[in-house]
Amino acid sequence: MADAKIKELCVLCGQAVEITGFSLTTNDGVQKFCCAGCLSIYQLLNGDKTQPTITPLLTTKK
Numbered sequence: 001m002a003d004a005k006i007k008e009l010c011v012l013c014g015q016a017v018e019i020t021g022f023s024l025t026t027n028d029g030v031q032k033f034c035c036a037g038c039l040s041i042y043q044l045l046n047g048d049k050t051q052p053t054i055t056p057l058l059t060t061k062k
Contacts, residue, residue: 010034012042026050 007016015034022033024042026049033039043050 008032010038012038024050 009015010017010033011031012033017032017034022036022039024031024039033042
């Protein structure tokens with residue numbers, strides 16, 4: 001029996017996206033990836049379609 005909860009699939013490899021934080025804004029909207037490797041490869045192959053985004057870093061203040 002199929003899993004009742006449908007997961008988003010990585011735009012590059014088709015694996016389930018189980019970790020948040022690996023997304024990229026493109027001319028086609030927000031694309032989600034399963035890992036940093038897939039995100040990086042997508043950027044290399046489709047650099048002309050991506051839009052710059054700023055992702056805040058998690059830091060601790062001293």
